[in-house]
Amino acid sequence: MNLEITLEDERWDGLEPLATRAIAAVLDHCGLDLDHCEISVLGCDDARIAELNAEFREKPGPTNVLSWPAEDLAADRAGDKPLPPQPDFTGEIALGDIAISYDTCVREAAEAGKAMHDHVTHLIIHGTLHLLGYDHIRDLDATLMERVEVEILGKLGIDDPYNV
Known part of the structure; x- marks a missing residue:
């Protein structure tokens, strides 16, 4: 797997193994060849993710995680599985970029009484x-996405985050 991790916040010590494990679990679950997939992850703080959230989603304030897919693979019909990504002419599958905020993750994990590494793993998944x-905009899509998240988390030994 070609995983590029950029840490803009030094508190993100340990993000690389968490992200690697979580992303590998997703790709394996989806039947994708890890050796050919490319993803970038940015570990940042609330100030940076708030800038990104405002710029790309026109929403003020920080959030926990943002994603920028390389291509739109969403299913046309609600509740259907997305289209599989296709490799480019080199055989690589560029999937896109993820940004995750340390401040929001710490706060949410504490509020939910969850271990930080479990919460971060869930958000990377x-x-x-x-x-x-x-x-998760349409109800049937949200149900599908949550089910897949819970299946992957279960394989990693992490409890269902939606069963609180």
């Missing part, structure tokens, strides 16, 4: 699924 065309 969530962001990676967005790169693969999953979404």
